[in-house]
Amino acid sequence: MEKMRISKEEVAHVAHLARLEFGAEEVEKFTTQLNDILLYMDKLGEVDTVGVEPVTHAIARKNAFRDDKVGVSLPPEVSLANAPGGRGGCFLVPKVIE
Amino acid sequence: MEFEPVIGLEIHAQLLTDTKIFCGCSAKFGAAPNTHTCPICLGMPGVLPVLNRKVVEYMIRMALATHCRINTECNFARKNYFYPDLPKGYQISQYAHPPAEHGWIELEINSGKKRIGITRIHMEEDAGKLMHDERNPVSLVDLNRTGVPLIEIVSEPDIRSAEEAAAYLRRLHETIVYVGICDGNMEEGSFRCDANVSLRPKGAEKFGTRTELKNMNSFRNVQRAVEYEIKRQQYVLESGGVVAQETRLWDDTAGVTQPMRGKEEAHDYRYFPDPDLVPVVIDEAWIDEIRGSLPELPLEKRERFMRDYLISSYDAGVLTVSRALADYYEEVVRLSDQPKIAANWVMGDVLRFLNEEKKDVRECPIAPASLAAMIRLIQGGTISGKMAKEVVEAMYKTGKPPEEIVKEQGLVQITDEVALARTLAEIIGKNPAQVEQYRAGKEKVFGFFVGQAMKATQGKANPQLINDLLKKMLAG
Numbered sequence: 001m002e003k004m005r006i007s008k009e010e011v012a013h014v015a016h017l018a019r020l021e022f023g024a025e026e027v028e029k030f031t032t033q034l035n036d037i038l039l040y041m042d043k044l045g046e047v048d049t050v051g052v053e054p055v056t057h058a059i060a061r062k063n064a065f066r067d068d069k070v071g072v073s074l075p076p077e078v079s080l081a082n083a084p085g086g087r088g089g090c091f092l093v094p095k096v097i098e
Numbered sequence: 099m100e101f102e103p104v105i106g107l108e109i110h111a112q113l114l115t116d117t118k119i120f121c122g123c124s125a126k127f128g129a130a131p132n133t134h135t136c137p138i139c140l141g142m143p144g145v146l147p148v149l150n151r152k153v154v155e156y157m158i159r160m161a162l163a164t165h166c167r168i169n170t171e172c173n174f175a176r177k178n179y180f181y182p183d184l185p186k187g188y189q190i191s192q193y194a195h196p197p198a199e200h201g202w203i204e205l206e207i208n209s210g211k212k213r214i215g216i217t218r219i220h221m222e223e224d225a226g227k228l229m230h231d232e233r234n235p236v237s238l239v240d241l242n243r244t245g246v247p248l249i250e251i252v253s254e255p256d257i258r259s260a261e262e263a264a265a266y267l268r269r270l271h272e273t274i275v276y277v278g279i280c281d282g283n284m285e286e287g288s289f290r291c292d293a294n295v296s297l298r299p300k301g302a303e304k305f306g307t308r309t310e311l312k313n314m315n316s317f318r319n320v321q322r323a324v325e326y327e328i329k330r331q332q333y334v335l336e337s338g339g340v341v342a343q344e345t346r347l348w349d350d351t352a353g354v355t356q357p358m359r360g361k362e363e364a365h366d367y368r369y370f371p372d373p374d375l376v377p378v379v380i381d382e383a384w385i386d387e388i389r390g391s392l393p394e395l396p397l398e399k400r401e402r403f404m405r406d407y408l409i410s411s412y413d414a415g416v417l418t419v420s421r422a423l424a425d426y427y428e429e430v431v432r433l434s435d436q437p438k439i440a441a442n443w444v445m446g447d448v449l450r451f452l453n454e455e456k457k458d459v460r461e462c463p464i465a466p467a468s469l470a471a472m473i474r475l476i477q478g479g480t481i482s483g484k485m486a487k488e489v490v491e492a493m494y495k496t497g498k499p500p501e502e503i504v505k506e507q508g509l510v511q512i513t514d515e516v517a518l519a520r521t522l523a524e525i526i527g528k529n530p531a532q533v534e535q536y537r538a539g540k541e542k543v544f545g546f547f548v549g550q551a552m553k554a555t556q557g558k559a560n561p562q563l564i565n566d567l568l569k570k571m572l573a574g
């Protein structure tokens with residue numbers, strides 16, 4: 001294998017942050033796949049970017065605003081329609097400890 | 099060893115816009131759960147957030163009021179974490195390119211003036227509200243607050259004591275309410291403060307390990323929590339221990355800070371630029387327009403009051419504590435042309451009545467014009483200062499103008515010289531012995547005549563006029 005861009009530990013850590021659970025085999029597989037992707041992305045490093053300002057967007061547009069005017073909200077029963085549980089207009093979730 | 103506290107504050111302020119930051123849902127507090135939600139603030143797939151222009155304007159207002167440098171271009175980033183009050187799984191905030199940086203505000207502390215630096219101000223969205231069921235293992239989520247606009251104001255670690263922390267917070271609170279972008283309600287959570295506290299040996303350059311304090315919903319609690327945390331860390335260090343870097347919650351009842359449970363893992367938010375929101379460009383013209391609309395700031399107002407109205411620094415401080423009170427006072431001054439006397443009445447009786455009922459000056463039953471009219475009645479000699487005390491109380495209770503109260507209660511001071519002289523002549527005629535004594539040099543007897551005159555006129559005579567007339571008449 002070529003140089004590693006991402007370790008198994010990092011894959012496991014990011015999986016945890018995303019609340020995903022993987023078996024050892026899957027971690028192995030994703031590590032290989034992610035490394036392949038990242039190595040491919042290295043091609044971008046071959047482009048000469050001297051004097052080019054970094055951008056965060058692919059389009060050149062700036063300042064897309066809306067006015068501070070109240071629009072229509074959803075009826076709460078519609079907002080809650082896909083929720084696994086609800087009570088008194090609220091979403092019901094497993095207890096969160098603070 | 100002597101330790102020096104190093105404190106920085108992070109403030110989150112809800113902006114007084116009508117709608118949320120990225121959608122048209124109402125941002126109003128107190129609606130029934132989830133009635134202010136839509137696909138955008140619920141984080142449904144495929145929706146696009148669009149920035150509320152007013153949020154940028156309000157952020158610029160605060161940036162100007164705190165002497166920040168405003169960057170030409172800024173953008174939004176996603177702060178990723180999972181929590182049920184955050185439907186998208188990320189909060190839209192600003193990270194690498196904040197819109198405003200390098201500001202400061204000035205505090206007046208015992209040793210003089212001190213500047214506290216402001217590292218940055220940025221815009222972001224609020225999260226929803228979580229309520230915990232006491233009996234069942236469930237929590238309830240209301241997403242009305244999700245997407246309500248906030249600005250975060252981060253101070254430099256320039257604060258050195260709990261008192262300074264409270265003074266900084268007060269000054270910032272005063273400023274944000276003055277510029278009209280936040281209602282400043284700490285109890286309802288529209289103005290929230292977290293504190294970073296660490297200790298270092300006095301004279302050292304390097305910062306010690308800091309803790310982050312949360313859950314302080316009043317000025318007093320911020321001061322108490324910081325005070326407690328300084329003592330706690332000092333104890334830990336002096337007994338040879340190490341301060342753990344952690345988030346601690348202030349427990350108001352127990353008066354202590356406690357480590358927060360549950361968030362065992364260090365924050366790893368994986369910020370990245372939000373591809374859904376285009377960069378924001380703020381040009382000079384926009385900044386100038388907003389600068390032109392800014393009201394006079396508290397400190398400038400204070401200095402102007404001292405200069406123009408010749409009142410003390412203390413009085414100017416009291417009278418500019420809110421924009422509404424300062425406006426009230428200035429209206430009384432404009433209509434009475436008596437800045438010093440107006441200051442005494444506003445700070446004395448009017449504020450006392452309001453404080454007793456925990457009312458704001460905007461709810462004051464005495465209109466500035468009425469108070470000014472009363473001051474004119476005193477100045478013109480129609481009523482005495484003593485009568486005015488009664489009049490102002492009746493004005494507060496009834497909301498009636500002073501002339502009406504004076505008439506109703508028959509409080510008009512007797513200023514008719516001829517009538518008063520007749521009354522005084524009668525008194526003098528009835529008390530020849532006292533007249534004799536006075537003329538023999540026993541000046542104390544003068545008080546006796548004043549007393550008799552007040553009695554005869556039921557306290558309605560102008561005391562100065564009585565004095566003048568009596569002196570003349572007794573001289574014989």
Ligand SMILES: [Zn+2]
Pocket residue numbers: 118121122123134135136137138139140245
């Ligand atoms: Zn919405």
